[in-house]
Amino acid sequence: MPSNAGTTRLVIVESPAKAKTISGYLGPGYVVEASFGHVRDLPRNAADVPAKYKGEPWARLGVDVDNGFHALYVVSADRKQQISKLVKLAKEVDEIFLATDEDREGEAIAWHLVETLKPKVPVKRMVFHEITKPAIQAAVANPREIDRDLVDAQEARRILDRLYGYEVSPVLWKKVMPKLSAGRVQSVATRIVVERERQRMAFRTAEYWDILATLAVANAGEGPRAFNATLIALNGDRIATGKDFEPTTGRVRAGAGVVHLDEGGARGLAARLEGRPFTVTRVEEKPYRRRPYAPFITSTLQQEAARKLRLSSQQTMRTAQRLYENGYITYMRTDSVNLSETAISAARRQIVELYGERSVPPEPRRYTGKVKNAQEAHEAIRPAGDNFRTPGEVAKELSAEEFKLYELIWRRTIASQMTDAVGSSVSVRIRAVSTSQEEADFGATGKTITDPGFLRAYVESSDDENAEAEDAERRLPNLVKDQPLTADQLAAQGHHTQPPSRYTEASLVKALEELGIGRPSTYASIMQTIQDRGYVTKRGQAMIPTFLAFAVIGLMERHYPRLIDYDFTASMENELDEIAGGDHAAVDFLTAFYFGSSNGAGDQDIARSGGLKKLVTENLSDIDARSVNSIPLFTDDDGREVVVRVGRYGPYLQRELPGGEQPAPAAEGEEGGAQGDRAPIPEGLAPDELTPEKVHELFLGGGGERKLGDDPATGEPIVLKSGRFGPYVSSGERKSSLLRTQTPDSLTLEQALKLLSLPRLIGVAPDGVEVFANNGRYGPYVKRGEEFRSLESEDQMFTVSLDEALALLAAPKTRGRRAAAPPLREMGVDPATEKPLVIKDGRFGPYVTDGEVNASLRRGQTPEALTIEEASEMLAEKRAKGPAPRKKAAAKKAPAKKAAATKKTAAASKSTAAKKTTTAKATAAKKAPAKKAAPRKAATSTE
Numbered sequence: 001m002p003s004n005a006g007t008t009r010l011v012i013v014e015s016p017a018k019a020k021t022i023s024g025y026l027g028p029g030y031v032v033e034a035s036f037g038h039v040r041d042l043p044r045n046a047a048d049v050p051a052k053y054k055g056e057p058w059a060r061l062g063v064d065v066d067n068g069f070h071a072l073y074v075v076s077a078d079r080k081q082q083i084s085k086l087v088k089l090a091k092e093v094d095e096i097f098l099a100t101d102e103d104r105e106g107e108a109i110a111w112h113l114v115e116t117l118k119p120k121v122p123v124k125r126m127v128f129h130e131i132t133k134p135a136i137q138a139a140v141a142n143p144r145e146i147d148r149d150l151v152d153a154q155e156a157r158r159i160l161d162r163l164y165g166y167e168v169s170p171v172l173w174k175k176v177m178p179k180l181s182a183g184r185v186q187s188v189a190t191r192i193v194v195e196r197e198r199q200r201m202a203f204r205t206a207e208y209w210d211i212l213a214t215l216a217v218a219n220a221g222e223g224p225r226a227f228n229a230t231l232i233a234l235n236g237d238r239i240a241t242g243k244d245f246e247p248t249t250g251r252v253r254a255g256a257g258v259v260h261l262d263e264g265g266a267r268g269l270a271a272r273l274e275g276r277p278f279t280v281t282r283v284e285e286k287p288y289r290r291r292p293y294a295p296f297i298t299s300t301l302q303q304e305a306a307r308k309l310r311l312s313s314q315q316t317m318r319t320a321q322r323l324y325e326n327g328y329i330t331y332m333r334t335d336s337v338n339l340s341e342t343a344i345s346a347a348r349r350q351i352v353e354l355y356g357e358r359s360v361p362p363e364p365r366r367y368t369g370k371v372k373n374a375q376e377a378h379e380a381i382r383p384a385g386d387n388f389r390t391p392g393e394v395a396k397e398l399s400a401e402e403f404k405l406y407e408l409i410w411r412r413t414i415a416s417q418m419t420d421a422v423g424s425s426v427s428v429r430i431r432a433v434s435t436s437q438e439e440a441d442f443g444a445t446g447k448t449i450t451d452p453g454f455l456r457a458y459v460e461s462s463d464d465e466n467a468e469a470e471d472a473e474r475r476l477p478n479l480v481k482d483q484p485l486t487a488d489q490l491a492a493q494g495h496h497t498q499p500p501s502r503y504t505e506a507s508l509v510k511a512l513e514e515l516g517i518g519r520p521s522t523y524a525s526i527m528q529t530i531q532d533r534g535y536v537t538k539r540g541q542a543m544i545p546t547f548l549a550f551a552v553i554g555l556m557e558r559h560y561p562r563l564i565d566y567d568f569t570a571s572m573e574n575e576l577d578e579i580a581g582g583d584h585a586a587v588d589f590l591t592a593f594y595f596g597s598s599n600g601a602g603d604q605d606i607a608r609s610g611g612l613k614k615l616v617t618e619n620l621s622d623i624d625a626r627s628v629n630s631i632p633l634f635t636d637d638d639g640r641e642v643v644v645r646v647g648r649y650g651p652y653l654q655r656e657l658p659g660g661e662q663p664a665p666a667a668e669g670e671e672g673g674a675q676g677d678r679a680p681i682p683e684g685l686a687p688d689e690l691t692p693e694k695v696h697e698l699f700l701g702g703g704g705e706r707k708l709g710d711d712p713a714t715g716e717p718i719v720l721k722s723g724r725f726g727p728y729v730s731s732g733e734r735k736s737s738l739l740r741t742q743t744p745d746s747l748t749l750e751q752a753l754k755l756l757s758l759p760r761l762i763g764v765a766p767d768g769v770e771v772f773a774n775n776g777r778y779g780p781y782v783k784r785g786e787e788f789r790s791l792e793s794e795d796q797m798f799t800v801s802l803d804e805a806l807a808l809l810a811a812p813k814t815r816g817r818r819a820a821a822p823p824l825r826e827m828g829v830d831p832a833t834e835k836p837l838v839i840k841d842g843r844f845g846p847y848v849t850d851g852e853v854n855a856s857l858r859r860g861q862t863p864e865a866l867t868i869e870e871a872s873e874m875l876a877e878k879r880a881k882g883p884a885p886r887k888k889a890a891a892k893k894a895p896a897k898k899a900a901a902t903k904k905t906a907a908a909s910k911s912t913a914a915k916k917t918t919t920a921k922a923t924a925a926k927k928a929p930a931k932k933a934a935p936r937k938a939a940t941s942t943e
Contacts, residue, residue, distance in 0.1 A: 010093040011126075012086065012113060014100055016831050017325040017869075018131065022099065025133040026140070031089060035100070036082055036832060036876065040073040040112045042162055048074050061166055063159050065613075069590045071159055075116060078879035083116060090119045097143065102127040102378070103333055104580060105521055108154035111146050130330040130384040153580035156589060160184065160572070163594055167616050168563065175625045176551050176646065181533055185518050187556060188569045189526050190535045192511055193503055194545045194553045200688040201633075203499035204250035208240050209266035213442055214489040215278055215430065217477045226488060227476050229430055229442035234259045234269070236439070242497045250497070266492035272434035278442070278485040282429040288447060290421040290470060292454035294337040294367040295380035295413050298520035299513045301332070304412070306506035306541065307461035309404050313505045313524040318870055319405045320381070327384055328394065328402075329409055333520040336378040337367040339416070343379065346388050347417040354390075355456055359418050367416070382413040401867075415458035423449035426476055430485060446476035463507045499688070502542040516570035532858065537684075544686045547631060547644050547651035555628045560615060633690055642695055644681065653679045653690075653698060709749040711756070718752050720744055729755050739775065739794045754798055759783075763802035771805050773797040784809050824863045830872045837871050839863045853878050 011032045013019050023032035042062035043049045049059045053072060056064070064070040075083055090096060096119050100106035106127075114123055124143035128135040161184055168182035211231040231239055240258040245251065252260050261269070296304070298317075305316040320332035339347070344364045351360050367380075383389060383406070391407040398406060426446040433439055449455070455471040503511065505527045512518045518526060530536045535549040556564045572593075578584035596611030631644040633653075640655045655677055679698040681690070706720045711731050718731045727744045728737045729752040736755040738747065759774035762782070771784045773791070780791040782805040789808040791797060823838040824846055830837050835850040839857075846863050847856045848871045855874040857866065 007095065008093045009095045009097055010086075010089050011097045011099050014106070014109065015325060017322065021131050021325060021327055022136055025131075025136040031093065033086060033089060034082070035086065035109060035113060036079060038076070038105075038109055038112065039079045039083060039116055040075050042071060042158065043074050050074065061162060063162060065163075065594055068587050069159055069594075071155060073112070073115075078876060086113070087117055090117050090121070093121060095121055096123045097126045097140065098123065098146070099126045099128075099139070101333070102129060102331060103521060104150050104154040104157075107147055107150040108158075111148075111151045114146070129334075129379050131325065131327045132385050134386065135384075149582040150580050152586045153576050156579055156586040157576050159590060160576075160593065163590075163612060164563070167612055168560070171616055171620065171623070172552055172555070174620070175555060175623050175628055177548065177648065180548075180552065182552070182556075182563075183529065184563075184569060184572065185512075185522060185526055186529045186533070186535075187552070187564050188517055188566065189508065189512060190530050190545065190549050191553050191556070191564045192508065193530070193536055193543050194549050196500060196503055197545050197550075197687050199247065200499040200502070201690075202248045203688075204248060205499075206242075206245040206250035206252075206497045207262070207494060208242070208245070208497075209261040209263055209492055209494045210239050210241075211266055211270050211273070211440075211442075212491045212493050213273075213278070213430075213487050214491075215442075215444075215485045216488050217479070217483065217485060224475055224477055227444055227446075229428070229444040231269075231440060232429075232443040233441040234261075234438060242495065245497050247497070247499070263492065263494060266494075269434060269438065269440065270490040270492045272436050272438065273432050273440060273487065273490055276432045276434060276487070278430050278432045278487055280428060280479050280481055280483040280485065281431045281441075282427075283479050283481055284427045286425050286427075288421075288423040288425045288449070290453075290455075292365070292415045292418055292420070293412065293458070293460055294369070295339055295382055295416045296409055297335050297337055297369065297380055298333050299335070299509050299523060301381055301409070302509050302523060303506035304408060304461060305405060306504060307463070308408060309401075310541070311401075311405075313509060313527040315401075315865075316405065317524040318867065318873075319401050322867075322869060323398075323402055323406055323409075324384075328389075328398070328406055329384055330379050330382050332381050334378045334381060335369060335520050337369045337380045338378070339367075339382060339413075340379055342386050343382050343413070344417060346386055347382075347414055350388050350390075351414060351418055354414075355418070359453065359456070361417075361419050365417055380413075381409055383410050388413070399867075411458040415454040418454035418457060419451070421449060421453040421455045421471070422451045423447060423473075426479075428476065428479055432487070444476060446474045447472075448475060449473055463501070463504065463510075502544060504541040504543060506541075508543060515566050516573055517566065519573065528858070539684075539686070547646050547681070547687060550631045550644075550687065551629050551646040554631070555623065558628075559619065559623055563612075563615075631687075633695065634692060636692065636696075644687075644690070650683075651681045653681060653695060655699070706744075708747065708752050711753065718749060718756070720747060720752070731756055737775070741794060758797065760797060762800060762805050765802075765806060771802060771809070773800055773805070782808055789813075825866075827866075827868050827871055829868075830875065831868065832872050832876060837868065837875075839866065839871075848874060850875060 007029060009030050011019075011022065011026065011030055012035055013022060013032065014035055014037050016034045016036075019032045019034045023030070026032065043059075046054070046060065049062070049072070053059045058064045058066065059072070062072045064072070096117075098110035098113055100109040100113075107125075110125055125146050126139040126143045128139040164184045165182060168187075169180060172180040172182055213229045213231070214226055215229055216226040233239060237257060237259045240252060240256070240260040244253055244256045244258050244260075246253055252258065294300075301320065302313045302316050305311040306313070309316075311319070317332065320329065323329045324332050348360050348364065388410060391403065391410055394406060395403055424447075426448075428444045428446075430442040430444070431439060432442070449471065452471060459469055459471050501507075508527065509523045512523065512526070530549075531538065534546060535552065536543050536545055538544070553564070562568050575584060575589050579586050579589065592611070594611050594613055596614065629646040631646075633642045633644060635641050636655065642653060642655045644651050645654050679695075681698070685694075708718045708720055708729070710717055714732065716732045718729060720727060720729055727747075728735055729747070731752075734756045736758055738744065738755070742751065759772040762771045762773055764770055765784055769785050771782060773780070773782050773796070775781075775794065775797060778790070780794050780797045781788050782791060782800060784805075787809050789805075789811070791800065791808075823840050825839040827837040827839065827848070829835065830850055833850060835852075837848055837850050839846055839848050842854075842856070845856060847854050848866065849855075853875050855871075855878045857863070858874075861870070
């Protein structure tokens with residue numbers, strides 16, 4: 001679209017990919033540039049606070065709570081260069097168009113750009129929900145002003161989350177563990193996962209039986225001859241099924257009025273029914289009709305992508321972002337199921353072309369969302385354009401992941417405008433009388449689909465992997481009342497009740513949505529945050545809470561229940577929506593939440609308690625850290641309470657000693673004391689797997705201490721233990737970690753003795769300096785004074801001779817410990833910096849680098865699956881954080897004398913060093929309170 005003659009316009013979008021696509025749709029006279037997302041934010045730490053504000057009491061928050069909650073914004077470090085570029089461009093153009101996303105975040109970015117660039121030329125806001133040429137040209141032709149209500153809502157959310165995170169997180173630091181974080185939505189999401197795990201821990205399984213009959217008709221006609229029916233009643237009383245049992249006791253619910261068959265009862269009844277006649281007592285046939293599903297919104301897209309494609313929420317949104325920016329789909333952060341008239345027409349045309357006119361209903365389908373406060377003016381997620389491109393037409397242009405997600409969106413959109421699936425369902429009751437005159441009723445159901453309608457294009461998946469697909473048919477013979485049947489087989493079958501399933505990312509997003517918590521732009525970040533913070537781990541698709549999460553949620557439930565209340569959190573979302581709609585003032589909302597002023601705004605329970613500030617500071621001394629960090633499991637057969645304690649080195653088991661005696665404290669660096677009352681919990685063990693049998697095994701040595709034998713030289717026991725840094729052997733004052741090639745299960749006494757011989761004195765060099773072999777964090781090595789050289793293998797520590805060691809030490813140092821390993825993968829060029837990206841294997845696992853900045857891969861990410869966009873985003877985040885603060889260098893010691901030290905001198909030096917260490921520890925202990933009082937870097941809360 002050509003601009004006015006002689007007019008130059010600057011169009012600012014968020015990402016380079018988006019800029020590249022849009023620039024292709026705008027003619028000469030347009031300069032399209034990216035802001036790279038948010039350009040300003042609240043300061044992350046004290047270093048970010050400008051000098052003139054450092055003395056302000058509110059500077060650590062970045063929000064002046066006493067003056068209308070004025071926010072202190074700073075330009076992100078990794079955005080400064082781009083901002084300078086945009087400032088320069090803004091001076092060279094006649095007009096500026098802010099083309100950021102059309103949601104609250106996009107509106108806020110546009111406002112921040114104006115505040116940062118301070119342009120002297122007219123500024124207009126252009127919005128669109130798809131990146132196609134007609135949509136971009138229409139957006140340029142119909143600009144609007146920045147919507148301050150949307151900006152206020154986003155700013156209120158950001159400030160709210162900052163206040164919540166920065167006020168509640170320090171409580172966790174003091175009472176649970178340093179560097180933890182709390183968040184308005186992340187804490188609630190964690191609570192949901194913890195509550196499900198508690199249900200699983202309290203669950204007691206129950207066994208129940210029924211009978212599966214294979215029945216046959218004499219003259220089946222066109223239908224099937226045989227079918228299966230299940231015993232459902234005996235003498236008029238219903239047979240117990242899984243829903244009839246109490247989940248915490250495994251017993252039949254009181255008043256259920258059911259027959260609970262055990263194995264003997266089921267097998268006996270089956271035997272008494274052998275050879276008996278079966279008769280149809282009732283046949284009910286009903287029409288079956290299933291309407292199509294609504295088009296995708298953000299949450300349903302994440303759920304279906306997880307079920308069908310096994311993608312995490314983050315992976316789904318990143319892939320959708322690429323599809324949107326390259327013009328394949330509409331905007332992917334939406335809670336509206338609406339389709340525009342253009343989209344409905346495009347879908348109906350394509351249905352006729354692909355499936356015929358009979359597959360299109362007479363009138364277009366229109367959907368109403370069930371999400372609270374959905375922005376119905378927006379559209380659902382659909383293929384972009386006025387004419388949808390089929391998956392086959394875009395296959396060569398997309399990566400495998402992009403293609404699968406596009407096909408999912410295309411199929412769901414098409415199906416939403418197709419006819420209903422219709423057919424018939426049949427319910428049959430059959431009776432047989434046993435040789436003991438027992439009336440046994442059996443039931444069977446069938447379903448026949450006569451016209452699949454929308455099911456030709458799309459079938460939704462279920463969170464229950466055992467659930468029957470909606471397009472599946474169950475055909476029964478043509479049965480009529482009083483029809484005789486014969487039993488080909490009667491099989492007693494047993495069942496066990498199952499604990500409630502763990503949440504997956506898909507089902508957790510669904511739960512949050514149903515509770516009215518979170519919004520489309522936040523679901524993916526919440527899923528990632530609770531994993532990054534160590535509150536949740538994943539086993540396959542299942543989300544498992546850690547014991548750290550149990551401790552944090554336990555503290556919040558006991559002392560701040562309102563802050564993780566579902567209704568309270570949902571009400572805050574509603575108030576933010578009211579701010580976005582111009583119906584509520586952000587300052588009133590924040591004041592009520594933080595200070596508790598009850599003026600009709602904010603949550604009244606929080607207001608009556610004096611607000612968040614008072615809530616988290618007034619009763620801090622009442623929180624018992626030991627109680628918070630203790631998760632009761634059960635009382636064992638000897639009357640001892642078994643608990644999980646969350647310690648600084650991880651969770652461990654502890655039980656009271658006989659007579660109520662409390663355990664001796666553990667030695668520094670160890671998980672348990674010498675009395676055997678503690679046992680470490682193996683990594684990867686889920687909370688509900690700590691059954692009494694498993695706990696007994698751990699205390700006996702399955703994962704705790706194990707005596708290997710006695711040292712023949714000293715007579716002291718040699719014990720295998722698990723510590724903070726993994727398994728190790730201990731004997732008296734000596735300790736040694738296991739080698740990489742050794743496992744705790746197979747370690748022998750002989751191997752343990754060799755480990756305890758380290759460091760091994762190889763001999764004395766000609767100049768009188770001792771030469772040792774030892775194992776370190778970087779592998780085996782030899783050492784002479786301050787000179788080190790690596791050994792090729794761990795076995796050499798025990799075999800290398802003095803001559804071999806001296807030869808190694810005399811050789812020049814190689815650069816680094818070993819030759820650089822080849823990269824795991826070469827990714828290509830970073831779209832943000834145009835630097836080549838590679839994935840390497842590092843000391844702490846794989847990481848991506850551009851040669852200057854490194855970023856470790858997150859949990860769940862693999863070198864093979866990581867995309868170039870994900871890598872670019874990770875490196876941008878790392879740059880934004882800036883370099884890690886350098887530790888203060890320790891004072892250099894005076895150089896040692898060259899003459900060989902006598903044993904007496906060495907002993908004296910050791911004694912002096914011990915005294916210095918003791919003095920240093922005592923000094924540090926005295927200074928510790930002052931250090932705690934100093935401001936700490938607050939854990940940033942992502943909702």
